[in-house]
Amino acid sequence: MSEVIIGNQIKLYRNLDSHNFNIKADDEELKEIYETLSDAAASIGYEEVSLNELSSLQRLKLVEEGKFSSNFLDRKHKGFFQKENMPDIVINGLEHLEIREFSRDKSLDEIFKNVYEVEDKLEDKVSFSFDPKFGYLTSRVLNTGTGLRPQVILHLPALNYFGMEEISKGLMRLGYVLMPYRSGAGRNAGSVYTLTFESTFGDEEDFYINKLNMITKEITDIELENRKRFYLDNIIQLEDLVNRSFGMLSSARILSEEEMKDAMSNIKLGTELSILKPNRKIDFYDEVMKLKNGHLQIERGAILDIKSRDILRANKSRALMKEVFK
Structure with a gap:
C-alpha cells in the first residue's frame, strides 16, 4: 500500500430467496437459513469456526481483527466460515450472508475478483433474493442493488489537521461517504478514515470499483499536497x-x-x-x-x-x- 492507503475491504451481502430478512425471521427460520448456507459453504471447501467453543480471548481476537462485531457473537444461529487465502463467510449477521475480505496488500480489483468467485460458487448451490428491477434485495435500502460495499481505509493526518469538513461535504454530494474509522464517541482517533459509497444501486459492480479507485487517487494526491503545505508553511x-x-x-x-x-x-x-x-x-x-x-x-x-x-x-x-x- 501507499503512505496514505492503509488497506482495502469489500463486503458483499446476499439473502436467500423466499425467506424473511434476519430482522423479521423467527428462530426456526434463522436456523433453516444457517443450515442451508452452512451446507453450501462446506460444499465449496469452507470450514466453520466453532465460535461457542473458543475462549473469550480467542473470540476477542476475531472481533479485534474486524472479522465481525461483538454483537454477532450473541446471535443464536450464526456461522463464521474460513478457507485459506479466500474471503471469509459470515452467516446471519447483518444479512443472511456476508462475504468479506480485508487486505493491506491486495488492490480493490483483486479483492473484488476473490469475493465474486465465492459468490458465483455459492449461487450454484442456493438461490439469492433478486428482483429484476431493484437487483439483489437486502434489509437495508442502501445495500440493495449490487449488495456491494467496497471500502478504502486511509490515513489522512494533513487533511485532518487543516479540516475535513469541506472535502467530506463535497464527497457526500457525489455519493461518497468519508468518515472516521471505528472511532469512539464520534471522535476520530489516529486520523484514519474510511471511504465508501452511500449506495451501490443503479450501476454494475465494476463501475463502483473503478469510481472508488479514481476518487481514492484524488484524495491521496490532496493529502500528499497538504502534507507538503504542512511542512513548508507550518x-x-x-x-x-x-x-x-x-x-x-x-x-x-x-x-x-x-x-x-x-x-x-x-x-x-x-x-x-x-x-x-x-x-x-x-x-x-x-x-x-x-x-x-x-x-x-x-x-x-x-x-x-x-x-x-x-x-x-x-x-x-x-x-x-x-x-x-x-
Missing part, C-alpha cells in the same frame, strides 16, 4: 505535534488506546516527512494493532482491567520507541 507546528507525540510514547507510564492511536498517527506522519528518522523500518499499522486493548490481553493471556491495560500499553510503547528511534 513546520514549527508540525515539529511540535510530532515531538509531543514522540515524548508521550517514549515517556508515558499510563497510555490509553485513543492516546496511543493519535500519537502513533503523528509519529507516522513525522517519519514520512523526515521530522523523525527511525533506525529500522516500522509498520505503524501492525504496531498500533499490537498496542490495542484486545491484542494486549490476548498476548498476556488474561482479561485485564483498564488501568492494567493502560500501564502495559505504556510499557510496550516506551520499549518500541527506544528500539526504533534510539
Whole structure:
C-alpha cells in the first residue's frame, strides 16, 4: 500500500430467496437459513469456526481483527466460515450472508475478483433474493442493488489537521461517504478514515470499483499536497505535534488506546516527512494493532482491567520507541 492507503475491504451481502430478512425471521427460520448456507459453504471447501467453543480471548481476537462485531457473537444461529487465502463467510449477521475480505496488500480489483468467485460458487448451490428491477434485495435500502460495499481505509493526518469538513461535504454530494474509522464517541482517533459509497444501486459492480479507485487517487494526491503545505508553511507546528507525540510514547507510564492511536498517527506522519528518522523500518499499522486493548490481553493471556491495560500499553510503547528511534 501507499503512505496514505492503509488497506482495502469489500463486503458483499446476499439473502436467500423466499425467506424473511434476519430482522423479521423467527428462530426456526434463522436456523433453516444457517443450515442451508452452512451446507453450501462446506460444499465449496469452507470450514466453520466453532465460535461457542473458543475462549473469550480467542473470540476477542476475531472481533479485534474486524472479522465481525461483538454483537454477532450473541446471535443464536450464526456461522463464521474460513478457507485459506479466500474471503471469509459470515452467516446471519447483518444479512443472511456476508462475504468479506480485508487486505493491506491486495488492490480493490483483486479483492473484488476473490469475493465474486465465492459468490458465483455459492449461487450454484442456493438461490439469492433478486428482483429484476431493484437487483439483489437486502434489509437495508442502501445495500440493495449490487449488495456491494467496497471500502478504502486511509490515513489522512494533513487533511485532518487543516479540516475535513469541506472535502467530506463535497464527497457526500457525489455519493461518497468519508468518515472516521471505528472511532469512539464520534471522535476520530489516529486520523484514519474510511471511504465508501452511500449506495451501490443503479450501476454494475465494476463501475463502483473503478469510481472508488479514481476518487481514492484524488484524495491521496490532496493529502500528499497538504502534507507538503504542512511542512513548508507550518513546520514549527508540525515539529511540535510530532515531538509531543514522540515524548508521550517514549515517556508515558499510563497510555490509553485513543492516546496511543493519535500519537502513533503523528509519529507516522513525522517519519514520512523526515521530522523523525527511525533506525529500522516500522509498520505503524501492525504496531498500533499490537498496542490495542484486545491484542494486549490476548498476548498476556488474561482479561485485564483498564488501568492494567493502560500501564502495559505504556510499557510496550516506551520499549518500541527506544528500539526504533534510539
